[in-house]
Amino acid sequence: MGSAPLKRKKQTHPFTFLSIVIPVYNERENLPALFRRLERVFAKLPYGAECIVVDDRSTDGSAEYLLSRAWPFRCRVLRKQGTKGKLQSLLEGIAVAEGGIITMIDADLQYPPESIPTLVKAIGTYDIVVARRTRRRTSFLRSAFSRTFNLVFGRFLLSLTVDVQSGLKVFRKDALTGVTFSPSAWGFDYQFLFQSRRIGWSIGEKPIVFEERFRGTSHVRVIRDGLALAWGALMMRTRTLVTDIFPFLAPRHPSEYFPGGFENTEDFLFLPEIFSVKQQVWRETVSLVFVGSLAAAALLFIGSILLDTNPLILISGVISSFYLGLILFKLWVLRHAIDHPPLSVSDDELLRLDDDALPTYTILIPLYQEAEVIPQILQAMTSIDYPTEKLDIMITLEEYDVETREAIRRAGFPPHFRTVLLPDVAPKTKPKALNVAFREAQGEFIVIYDAEIIPEPDQLKKAVAAFRRHPDVACLQTRLDHYNAYQNWVTKLFNAEFTFHYDLFLPGLQHLGFPLPLSGHSTHFRTSALADIGAWDPYNVTEDCDVGIRLCRNGYKCDLLDSFSNEEATSSVTSWMRQRSRWVKGFIQTSMVHLRHPVRLLRELGGWKPFLAFLITVPGSVLVNALNLLFWLLLLAWATTHAATIQQLFPGPVLYVSVASFVTGNFLFTYCNLLGAYRRHRFALVKYSLLSPLYWILLAVATVRGGLQMVFRPHHWEKTRHGSHLSMTTHALTFSRQVAVR
Numbered sequence: 001m002g003s004a005p006l007k008r009k010k011q012t013h014p015f016t017f018l019s020i021v022i023p024v025y026n027e028r029e030n031l032p033a034l035f036r037r038l039e040r041v042f043a044k045l046p047y048g049a050e051c052i053v054v055d056d057r058s059t060d061g062s063a064e065y066l067l068s069r070a071w072p073f074r075c076r077v078l079r080k081q082g083t084k085g086k087l088q089s090l091l092e093g094i095a096v097a098e099g100g101i102i103t104m105i106d107a108d109l110q111y112p113p114e115s116i117p118t119l120v121k122a123i124g125t126y127d128i129v130v131a132r133r134t135r136r137r138t139s140f141l142r143s144a145f146s147r148t149f150n151l152v153f154g155r156f157l158l159s160l161t162v163d164v165q166s167g168l169k170v171f172r173k174d175a176l177t178g179v180t181f182s183p184s185a186w187g188f189d190y191q192f193l194f195q196s197r198r199i200g201w202s203i204g205e206k207p208i209v210f211e212e213r214f215r216g217t218s219h220v221r222v223i224r225d226g227l228a229l230a231w232g233a234l235m236m237r238t239r240t241l242v243t244d245i246f247p248f249l250a251p252r253h254p255s256e257y258f259p260g261g262f263e264n265t266e267d268f269l270f271l272p273e274i275f276s277v278k279q280q281v282w283r284e285t286v287s288l289v290f291v292g293s294l295a296a297a298a299l300l301f302i303g304s305i306l307l308d309t310n311p312l313i314l315i316s317g318v319i320s321s322f323y324l325g326l327i328l329f330k331l332w333v334l335r336h337a338i339d340h341p342p343l344s345v346s347d348d349e350l351l352r353l354d355d356d357a358l359p360t361y362t363i364l365i366p367l368y369q370e371a372e373v374i375p376q377i378l379q380a381m382t383s384i385d386y387p388t389e390k391l392d393i394m395i396t397l398e399e400y401d402v403e404t405r406e407a408i409r410r411a412g413f414p415p416h417f418r419t420v421l422l423p424d425v426a427p428k429t430k431p432k433a434l435n436v437a438f439r440e441a442q443g444e445f446i447v448i449y450d451a452e453i454i455p456e457p458d459q460l461k462k463a464v465a466a467f468r469r470h471p472d473v474a475c476l477q478t479r480l481d482h483y484n485a486y487q488n489w490v491t492k493l494f495n496a497e498f499t500f501h502y503d504l505f506l507p508g509l510q511h512l513g514f515p516l517p518l519s520g521h522s523t524h525f526r527t528s529a530l531a532d533i534g535a536w537d538p539y540n541v542t543e544d545c546d547v548g549i550r551l552c553r554n555g556y557k558c559d560l561l562d563s564f565s566n567e568e569a570t571s572s573v574t575s576w577m578r579q580r581s582r583w584v585k586g587f588i589q590t591s592m593v594h595l596r597h598p599v600r601l602l603r604e605l606g607g608w609k610p611f612l613a614f615l616i617t618v619p620g621s622v623l624v625n626a627l628n629l630l631f632w633l634l635l636l637a638w639a640t641t642h643a644a645t646i647q648q649l650f651p652g653p654v655l656y657v658s659v660a661s662f663v664t665g666n667f668l669f670t671y672c673n674l675l676g677a678y679r680r681h682r683f684a685l686v687k688y689s690l691l692s693p694l695y696w697i698l699l700a701v702a703t704v705r706g707g708l709q710m711v712f713r714p715h716h717w718e719k720t721r722h723g724s725h726l727s728m729t730t731h732a733l734t735f736s737r738q739v740a741v742r
Contacts, residue, residue: 018049018120019099019173023089025056027107028065035071037113042073045117050074052097053107054089087181087188094176103170111168115208119170126204127175128196131168133210157237158194162205165189175201178257187232194236200254248288248597259534267425268435271534274596275550277589278539280714284596310648317654319627323661326624327668329616330505334672337508342479342560343470345462353461355387361460362392362443362527366433370451371407373722378411380454385461392442393417396433399424429717430520432538441527450521452568452722454483459563463524466561474529474556475548477506478522482569485685490576491569492688493695498569499676507560514613515552515605517545517587522565529556539715540593542586545618549594553604568722577702578718584622584706589714591619622703629700666693 020038024031042049051073055063057080066077078096082088094102101123105111111131122129158164166189179195181188197203243250253274260269269276274284304311365377381393395413397405399421408419420437434448445463449455455478456462463476479502485495502519509516523544533550536543551558570576594601594614602611638646650658674689709716 016047017099018045018047018101018103019094019097020049020051020103020105020116021090021093021097022051022053022105022107023056023086023093024053024058024062024107025089026058026060026062028058028060028062030107030109031062031065034107034109034113035066035069037109039072041113041116048099050076050098052076052078052093054078054080054093056080056084056086056089083183087183087191090188091181094173097173100173101170102173104168106167110211111166112208112211115168115206116170119168119206122204122206123170123172125202127201128169128171128193128203130162130193130203130205131166131208132163132205133166134207157233158190160190160193160197160203162193162203164193168208171196172201178252182232182236190233191236194233198240198254199257246287246291247282248284248291249599250284250597251600253284253597262439262531262535265423265425267427268432268538270435271537275534275593276537276539277593277714278537280592282596285592288595288598309651312649313651313654316649317657319631320654320657320661322627323624323665324657326616326620327661327665329613330668330672333508333512334504335508336511337504340507340511342507342562343466343476344562345465349465350458350461353465355390358387358390358461358464359444360390360392360442361386361464362394362441362446364434364437364441364446364448365393365395365451366430366437366448367395367397367404367451368401368433368719369404370722371403373451374404374407374411376454377451378413381417381449382414383457384455384459385457388414388416391416394420394437394440396420396422396437398422398428427539427715427717429538429541429543429715431536431540431543434536434543435538438530438535443527445524446527446530447524448521449565450567450722453521453565454567455522455565456563459522459561459565460524462563463561466559467524467526470557470559472557473559474526475518475551475558476524476561477502477516477518477558478524478561478563478565479503480519480522481564481566481680483566484569484571485682487569487571489688489691490573491571492685493673493691494569494576495682496673496677496685496689496692497695499680499682500672501676502560503676503679504672509613509617510558510560512609512613513606514610514617516548516558517542517590517617518548518558520544521567524561537593540586540589541582541715541717542590545586546590546593549590549614549618552610553594553601570720573698575721577698577705579720580699580702581706581709582718584625584703585710585714587618587622588707588710591622595619622706625696625699625703626707628696629704632697632700669696 022034027034038051042051051071053063053066053075055066055077063077063079066075076096078092080089080092082092090104094104101120103116103120105113105116115131119129119131169189175196176192178199179192181191193203253272255272255274257272259272260267262270264270267278269278273279274282300311300314303309303314307314363381365381367377370377377395384391393416395408395417397408397419405419418440420440422433422436425432438446445460445467447460447463459478466476467473480498482491482495482498484491486492506516520543529551530547533547533554533556537546540546548558570579601614602608605611605614634646634649637643670689670692673692674686677683677685677689
């Protein structure tokens with residue numbers, strides 16, 4: 001189960017420059033001795049260093065003294081700009097620091113500057129190193145307060161085991177990323193340590209001797225400043241208490257500060273882990289399910305009391321209402337799709353494109369055990385109307401897939417094709433292969449074509465024209481079709497479903513501004529947008545759907561492109577079941593990932609409408625298939641037994657809503673598939689749309705199978721076999737576009 005702080009590998013932090021930040025207020029008497037000792041420290045350092053003094057409007061000439069001397073090391077004196085106090089002085093000094101490692105030390109010589117190299121040496125083992133005051137040569141009152149604060153507020157309230165109020169620390173500059181400070185004169189230490197530890201930075205300590213002030217009077221007022229520190233620590237802990245109890249409400253997860261990055265070759269996960277299904281169960285998910293279950297149980301209990309009815313009847317009523325809401329949602333989307341077709345690019349626009357001005361276009365072709373379709377791939381890709389010198393075509397292969405590699409060698413691919421051998425690391429998935437190739441992508445735009453895809457020859461040019469016309473669009477989803485749509489009853493029903501999805505459902509979602517569950521191929525991206533969102537999740541088996549949601553969450557716009565790609569429809573019940581089970585599993589994975597922080601998802605998607613649309617189209621599509629199976633079994637059980645228990649679950653109002661949903665829903669969804677086939681002039685498929693209820697039974701079985709795989713084989717990629725159409729003489733490999741009715 002995921003939790004903070006995030007565990008990371010320990011490694012020596014490479015740096016060549018150290019910045020020492022010294023906040024100063026009326027320390028003129030101590031500065032000569034401090035800088036003599038710093039000079040000896042600097043002389044022994046094996047790396048470059050600088051000293052940054054932030055003068056907090058001193059009245060004793062501290063800044064003037066430093067500026068009047070020529071120091072044998074680099075020293076900058078800053079005049080304080082912000083509010084008075086040590087916290088702001090440190091922040092201003094750190095902001096201009098050039099070193100990757102920061103040292104903060106007080107100017108009163110209570111902390112020995114000779115300890116700095118020892119603390120710096122520990123960076124790599126730790127990200128933050130605190131000087132622990134093991135021997136205190138200070139007043140009893142100040143020593144007692146410091147020990148009390150460390151015990152009560154440091155250890156018990158903030159769970160910090162280091163010397164919280166120590167004025168000597170060394171830390172990586174990037175450890176401040178994500179740390180926010182509340183206004184306080186002296187509150188840098190506890191705010192920095194508490195928040196950085198929650199984010200995931202490691203904290204260690206080294207012992208020092210804490211001396212009395214060398215000269216002058218301390219500016220710390222023990223009682224006043226101590227109470228201010230205690231109150232600030234209490235308020236900070238109170239603010240974080242809610243997200244500790246309900247982690248799904250947290251505005252940001254620690255892993256977001258440590259994304260894998262494009263240099264990660266262990267599993268090629270470039271995303272923060274909270275946005276990946278690498279780990280299935282996180283504290284956020286568990287707490288959300290727990291709180292949601294409690295809330296649902298409470299509402300059910302209250303409702304059963306107020307309505308004086310069986311809770312099971314209420315559940316039945318809620319499910320019936322969900323079906324009715326789903327029907328209304330589909331009608332709403334369909335209405336918006338009819339009058340808003342995909343983006344089209346005219347022939348004149350294509351003719352005006354200058355080949356010399358076209359950008360480099362990357363095509364990714366992930367292959368595994370695809371030797372049979374290699375000739376088709378070669379024909380389809382060489383038929384693309386795009387300058388070959390502007391094409392960056394990468395074929396990804398597993399090194400042990402000898403048969404496919406040999407087929408490629410025999411086919412004799414042109415020079416603008418590149419073969420990328422995948423590292424033998426887990427997970428063994430398509431998105432992992434895409435990420436491996438993505439690191440080498442050279443194109444301004446990028447598209448994925450699966451092994452069996454035959455795109456329109458001018459599809460890339462259409463995409464370029466559409467991207468140039470709409471600079472706010474980051475992704476273009478093309479329309480999909482099947483070149484073996486008439487092969488058998490499975491492909492006919494599959495094609496009817498696809499036709500409605502890509503011609504009516506997705507255009508409706510897009511026009512309404514809702515997130516799009518994209519397809520796994522023939523989707524064109526701006527490479528920069530993909531890089532910005534971290535490319536694909538190598539552990540998600542429907543990486544396409546996940547990318548569509550993440551693009552929307554990050555403010556990118558997706559649109560539909562009126563260009564076709566033909567693919568092979570799975571032609572047997574077995575292969576269809578394997579493919580659909582993987583899709584269901586991926587939809588579950590995508591739902592789990594994006595609902596780890598539901599409030600944040602609501603905000604990033606842009607409000608309640610797109611948030612509810614996501615719930616309906618991704619987790620809702622899985623839920624409705626599972627509920628279909630449950631209700632069909634209930635109907636079958638009642639029809640055969642006439643059990644009074646089942647009949648009691650559907651009293652008058654619930655029964656009327658259920659029957660209305662059943663009749664209207666079946667008619668609507670059958671009609672949508674029929675309408676899609678009709679609009680593409682697939683008149684021979686129209687009658688097969690009447691078999692949609694049989695198709696839904698298969699969907700329900702695939703949903704159950706996908707759910708079980710989610711539990712027992714979450715990252716397993718069930719391979720879809722391609723090439724069954726090649727033995728059929730009735731299906732040529734040349735592209736034949738079916739004209740859609742506008």
